[in-house]
Amino acid sequence: MSKNWRPATQLVHGGTTRSNHGETSEAIFMTQGFVYDSSEAAEARFKGETDGFIYARYGSPTNDMFEQRMCMLEGAEDARATASGMAAVSAAILCQLKAGDHIVAARALFGSCRWVVETLAPKYGIEFTLIDGRFLENWEKAVKPNTKVFFLESPTNPTLEVVDIAGVAKIANAIGAKVIVDNVFATPLLQKPLELGAHIVVYSATKHIDGQGRCLGGVILSDKEWINENLHDYFRHTGPALSPFNAWTLLKGIETLPLRVRQQSENAARVADFLAEQSQIAKVIYPGRKDHPQADIIARQMKGGSTLVCFELKGGKDAAFALQNALDTVLISNNLGDSKSLITHPATTTHKNLSDEARAELGISPGTVRFSAGIEDSEDLIEDFARALKSVQA
Numbered sequence: 001m002s003k004n005w006r007p008a009t010q011l012v013h014g015g016t017t018r019s020n021h022g023e024t025s026e027a028i029f030m031t032q033g034f035v036y037d038s039s040e041a042a043e044a045r046f047k048g049e050t051d052g053f054i055y056a057r058y059g060s061p062t063n064d065m066f067e068q069r070m071c072m073l074e075g076a077e078d079a080r081a082t083a084s085g086m087a088a089v090s091a092a093i094l095c096q097l098k099a100g101d102h103i104v105a106a107r108a109l110f111g112s113c114r115w116v117v118e119t120l121a122p123k124y125g126i127e128f129t130l131i132d133g134r135f136l137e138n139w140e141k142a143v144k145p146n147t148k149v150f151f152l153e154s155p156t157n158p159t160l161e162v163v164d165i166a167g168v169a170k171i172a173n174a175i176g177a178k179v180i181v182d183n184v185f186a187t188p189l190l191q192k193p194l195e196l197g198a199h200i201v202v203y204s205a206t207k208h209i210d211g212q213g214r215c216l217g218g219v220i221l222s223d224k225e226w227i228n229e230n231l232h233d234y235f236r237h238t239g240p241a242l243s244p245f246n247a248w249t250l251l252k253g254i255e256t257l258p259l260r261v262r263q264q265s266e267n268a269a270r271v272a273d274f275l276a277e278q279s280q281i282a283k284v285i286y287p288g289r290k291d292h293p294q295a296d297i298i299a300r301q302m303k304g305g306s307t308l309v310c311f312e313l314k315g316g317k318d319a320a321f322a323l324q325n326a327l328d329t330v331l332i333s334n335n336l337g338d339s340k341s342l343i344t345h346p347a348t349t350t351h352k353n354l355s356d357e358a359r360a361e362l363g364i365s366p367g368t369v370r371f372s373a374g375i376e377d378s379e380d381l382i383e384d385f386a387r388a389l390k391s392v393q394a
């Protein structure tokens with residue numbers, strides 16, 4: 001298999017292993033276990049003397065294809081596919097920490113990720129500090145003698161702030177800590193955290209990787225040494241394994257990832273530019289626009305503006321609700337990365353559990369709306385917004 005494939009080719013062919021039938025499409029190996037030719041063969045497999053699968057909780061052929069394809073795309077040595085994005089995040093954090101360790105995380109995190117850091121980890125004696133991750137000096141200041149992990153998301157949900165990944169990695173390396181990047185919003189095509197110095201990358205494959213709203217999934221990628229020493233046993237014995245059926249769905253999804261992300265990013269950029277001109281809108285945040293407050297970092301670490309747009313309506317919650325209700329092509333949903341355009345009001349959905357102060361800290365106001373661009377024709381999306389904005393007062 002060619003190691004020199006460009007991403008679009010990797011995503012169609014990478015990791016494929018064919019059965020003796022020579023099927024064109026990747027096969028679904030919907031099996032829990034595997035049989036051995038002899039007792040001796042079983043013994044050798046368990047001793048690790050021969051290659052092959054043992055039990056689907058540990059690994060299985062369709063999942064293996066998905067993991068290998070993700071490794072090629074990410075430029076990672078090894079990966080583990082998980083049943084959801086949160087299974088990936090929680091495993092990546094917990095597998096390497098013990099009571100008495102300390103984690104530093106950017107406070108602008110996906111809600112469940114924040115729960116793992118703030119609520120779950122402390123139950124097991126793991127300390128945490130949440131910071132405004134936009135400024136490198138905050139990472140430096142938060143370091144303690146027991147700091148083992150830095151955790152961040154960039155761009156962030158929903159306000160699309162970015163964190164200087166290379167800068168954070170430098171601080172982490174100086175103290176021997178590991179950097180975990182939740183790279184969902186950027187997608188593996190627009191940002192490569194491992195190349196920027198991060199040690200571990202996690203995805204909710206539920207988002208762009210499936211991209212068609214069908215199944216949950218996740219993946220953890222890193223170097224072989226980190227996976228063997230930290231994740232390998234944790235993964236086998238706690239059981240976050242992905243169903244082979246979902247691994248297959250994700251394999252088929254990932255074939256078209258570059259086409260979808262290209263179209264979605266173009267649509268996001270066009271919608272962002274359109275919204276920025278409308279009198280009802282106070283501000284538009286899109287990592288692909290020159291007026292993004294951190295455009296310099298974006299230029300250094302991202303290859304595109306992403307598929308998401310965050311904007312704020314002058315009329316607050318009433319205006320946000322009126323806009324969402326008047327949209328027709330764009331659907332109201334808290335998911336993202338789908339081929340269908342989706343819109344959500346974070347203050348009353350994805351971020352409703354935060355206090356008013358915590359929301360304000362993150363820049364989420366009652367008028368904040370998050371738009372996830374689909375693959376529709378951008379003219380139809382702009383027409384939908386233009387028509388819907390007529391029901392919103394300037």
Ligand SMILES: *Cc1c(COP(=O)(O)O)cnc(C)c1O
Nearest residue numbers: 084085086110182184204206217
């Ligand atoms: C959706 C999401 C997750 C969680 O993924 P699930 O597949 O829903 O478990 C984690 N991080 C980010 C940034 C997400 O968008």
